[in-house]
Amino acid sequence: MEKVSFTQMKDGTKEEYEFLTAHEIDHTKHTADRLLTALVDLYKSLSGYQITRLGHSVQSATRAWRDGADIDWVVAALLHDIGDIYAPYNHDEYAATILKPFVREQCTWCVQTHGDFQMLYYGHHLEGFDQHKRERHRGHPYFDDCAEFCERWDQASFDPDYDDLPIEFFAPMVREVFARKPYDPAVIRIGERVPLTDTNRAAER
Ligand SMILES: [Fe+2]
Ligand SMILES: [Fe+2]
Numbered sequence: 001m002e003k004v005s006f007t008q009m010k011d012g013t014k015e016e017y018e019f020l021t022a023h024e025i026d027h028t029k030h031t032a033d034r035l036l037t038a039l040v041d042l043y044k045s046l047s048g049y050q051i052t053r054l055g056h057s058v059q060s061a062t063r064a065w066r067d068g069a070d071i072d073w074v075v076a077a078l079l080h081d082i083g084d085i086y087a088p089y090n091h092d093e094y095a096a097t098i099l100k101p102f103v104r105e106q107c108t109w110c111v112q113t114h115g116d117f118q119m120l121y122y123g124h125h126l127e128g129f130d131q132h133k134r135e136r137h138r139g140h141p142y143f144d145d146c147a148e149f150c151e152r153w154d155q156a157s158f159d160p161d162y163d164d165l166p167i168e169f170f171a172p173m174v175r176e177v178f179a180r181k182p183y184d185p186a187v188i189r190i191g192e193r194v195p196l197t198d199t200n201r202a203a204e205r
Contacts, residue, residue, distance in 0.1 A: 032178035035079065035098070036171055042085045050160045054167070057081055059157035062165045067152060068202030070194055075099070075177045076107035077153050078170050080114060091115065101182035104189045110146040113137055117150045141191065148196050 004016040012020075043054035051059065061078035069077070076099060083094025096112030116133040123131030137143050180187050 029179075032171075032175040035082065035178070036167065036174055038085060039079070039082060040167065043082075049158055051158055053081060053084060055160075055164065056157050058164045058167050058170070059159065059162050060153045061170050062162070063153045063157060064196070065165065065170075066202060066205060067196060068198030068200065068205065069196055070198075071173050071177060072103040072107045072194070073149075073196055074170065075173055076103055076111050077149075078174065080111045080149075080154065102177050102180050102187060104187070104192060104194065106142050106145055106189075106193055109140070109142045110149045113146055114150055114154055117146050118154060120150070121155045141193065145193060145196065152196065 001015070001019050004012060004020065006012045006016060039054060039057060043052060043057060049056070057078055057080070060080065061074050064074045064077040079099060080095055081091060082098065083091030083096075087094035092112055092115035096108050099111055100108045113134075116137065119129055119131055119133045123129035123133065134143075134147070137146070
């Protein structure tokens with residue numbers, strides 16, 4: 001079978017849906033490479049900053065790596081702004097949706113809410129922004145993790161003179177994460193809090 005013959009989903013056969021499922025599984029295998037391509041091609045610039053959006057993403061991931069963060073954190077840092085491409089008004093939720101099946105719940109939550117937390121750094125300069133928007137999340141088990149994510153990696157990564165690692169360095173980590181079994185409880189690790197920094201691991205890197 002090269003193509004299904006139905007024109008309305010309700011007319012599809014078991015064989016056709018099995019055929020399509022096999023195609024879909026093959027498609028999912030290349031998610032990591034599509035994300036990396038998107039990051040490079042579409043992130044060339046958000047004008048006005050001293051570095052590009054790609055540079056910001058790579059710098060965030062580099063800082064996470066040098067802090068001794070684990071692979072979930074590093075990949076989350078690399079992709080935390082990928083939602084900017086298609087969802088500038090909820091880029092955090094968009095990025096979190098991409099990551100959700102493949103990383104720890106803790107990392108997904110921090111990516112999902114980082115937009116609210118980041119406002120602490122600039123909200124007071126702009127009309128109509130709530131500098132303390134993060135307060136609506138106060139008491140959440142991952143609140144402090146997101147605060148640290150923003151302080152150490154996100155808000156800090158706009159430096160054109162920082163010694164970034166190349167995106168190729170992170171590609172195998174992205175491939176590893178997106179090759180995981182989606183939504184596997186051993187991947188999502190509900191409620192588990194892993195520190196963002198690890199001084200021993202950082203010293204080895
Ligand atoms: Fe962001
Ligand atoms: Fe960011």
